[in-house]
Amino acid sequence: xxxxxxxxxxxxxxxxxxxxxxxxxxxxxxxxxxxxxxxxxxxxxxxxxxxxxxxxxxxxxxxxxxxxxxxxxxxxxxxxxxxxxxxxxxxxxxxxxxxxxxxxxxxxxxxxxxxxxxxxxxxxxxxxxxxxxxxxxxxxxxxxxxxxxxxxxxxxxxxxxxxxxxxxxxxxxxxxxxxxxxxxxxxxxxxxxxxxxxxxxxxxxxxxxxxxxxxxxxxxxxxxxxxxxxxxx
Amino acid sequence: xxxxxxxxxxxxxxxxxxxxxxxxxxxxxxxxxxxxxxxxxxxxxxxxxxxxxxxxxxxxxxxxxxxxxxxxxxxxxxxxxxxxxxxxxxxxxxxxxxxxxxxxxxxxxxxxxxxxxxxxxxxxxxxxxxxxxxxxxxxxxxxxxxxxxxxxxxx
Ligand code: SF4
Ligand code: FES
Ligand code: FES
Numbered sequence: 001x002x003x004x005x006x007x008x009x010x011x012x013x014x015x016x017x018x019x020x021x022x023x024x025x026x027x028x029x030x031x032x033x034x035x036x037x038x039x040x041x042x043x044x045x046x047x048x049x050x051x052x053x054x055x056x057x058x059x060x061x062x063x064x065x066x067x068x069x070x071x072x073x074x075x076x077x078x079x080x081x082x083x084x085x086x087x088x089x090x091x092x093x094x095x096x097x098x099x100x101x102x103x104x105x106x107x108x109x110x111x112x113x114x115x116x117x118x119x120x121x122x123x124x125x126x127x128x129x130x131x132x133x134x135x136x137x138x139x140x141x142x143x144x145x146x147x148x149x150x151x152x153x154x155x156x157x158x159x160x161x162x163x164x165x166x167x168x169x170x171x172x173x174x175x176x177x178x179x180x181x182x183x184x185x186x187x188x189x190x191x192x193x194x195x196x197x198x199x200x201x202x203x204x205x206x207x208x209x210x211x212x213x214x215x216x217x218x219x220x221x222x223x224x225x226x227x228x229x230x231x232x233x
Numbered sequence: 234x235x236x237x238x239x240x241x242x243x244x245x246x247x248x249x250x251x252x253x254x255x256x257x258x259x260x261x262x263x264x265x266x267x268x269x270x271x272x273x274x275x276x277x278x279x280x281x282x283x284x285x286x287x288x289x290x291x292x293x294x295x296x297x298x299x300x301x302x303x304x305x306x307x308x309x310x311x312x313x314x315x316x317x318x319x320x321x322x323x324x325x326x327x328x329x330x331x332x333x334x335x336x337x338x339x340x341x342x343x344x345x346x347x348x349x350x351x352x353x354x355x356x357x358x359x360x361x362x363x364x365x366x367x368x369x370x371x372x373x374x375x376x377x378x379x380x381x382x383x384x385x386x387x388x
Binding site for chain 2: 164165166167168169170171178179180181182183
């Protein structure tokens with residue numbers, strides 16, 4: 001076992017466990033967005049940033065950094081609060097997150113994080129991208145205007161379902177999650193219609209067909225449930 | 234998919250068949266011969282290499298080098314790197330835009346020229362620089378750039 005310190009508490013971790021896993025096991029909460037239990041960590045959203053006091057206060061993503069012997073981790077300093085808030089503001093400014101008309105209003109991880117971290121205003125100009133909605137699938141709807149590019153759908157699709165329908169198209173601020181070669185989702189030759197991507201999506205970007213404002217509730221924990229039951233290879 | 238394209242891609246990619254790690258090489262090769270990578274070609278590449286279409290799409294859309302639209306007879310790569318920019322590449326770009334009636338990434342209506350911007354051709358001493366196909370032209374002025382295109386138009 002590895003012994004480390006998180007917020008002044010002595011915590012144990014198995015070799016290979018991340019800071020996030022060690023913290024969760026000890027009941028210490030670190031905000032996350034792109035991380036989802038059952039999927040590989042990606043470390044892209046930076047909401048789980050923590051400081052390692054004895055690494056000169058270096059910032060590391062808790063979800064993707066292995067716990068190390070003697071590490072002294074700080075999860076809630078003023079600096080971290082400000083950084084996380086800024087990350088959230090950037091996410092909000094990038095697309096069109098208009099909660100009042102969103103299917104996920106009230107059941108949205110992005111909205112919950114904004115409340116938790118006290119993000120009451122956005123200092124950056126909104127980009128309002130005006131991306132087109134894909135309602136071609138018989139069971140689901142995809143609205144890229146609400147996507148935060150966490151990649152949870154992409155990983156659920158490739159790592160758990162094995163269909164590899166979703167991928168990242170383009171780069172930088174113009175990146176979009178798209179099915180297959182970028183055609184309509186409903187015409188995808190690889191999509192099995194399993195809905196794991198929809199359950200994994202933390203926001204209202206992927207939703208079930210026919211749900212109205214605030215009606216889309218999700219069970220992202222199904223990914224962990226499914227993978228836990230699988231035989232280990 | 235037209236059977237012809239599929240067979241052509243399979244023939245071109247024979248050394249890479251069933252080897253997903255060769256995706257970039259394979260796309261490079263196919264574009265080199267066919268000029269661009271339309272959807273049916275991307276589909277065929279995915280099939281021959283054994284990679285999911287989404288992955289082909291990721292690579293094709295990530296690298297500026299790959300094209301999904303046909304290009305003109307000549308490809309102009311105007312350097313917009315720092316050295317060229319301070320030596321007036323911006324004004325050369327304006328002249329080319331006007332001469333061809335297209336913006337960066339576009340192909341002129343007569344199908345002769347595709348205009349592309351690149352970052353540093355490694356010839357900063359000759360700034361501003363452009364390449365037309367394999368030919369390098371240095372110390373450009375808006376007027377000289379126009380003359381070069383007009384010369385190529387005459388054939
Ligand atoms: S569609 Fe949802 S799950 Fe997929 S990247 Fe966007 S926000 Fe994440
Ligand atoms: S949850 Fe760790 S970077 Fe997104
Ligand atoms: S900046 Fe143009 S050749 Fe280097």
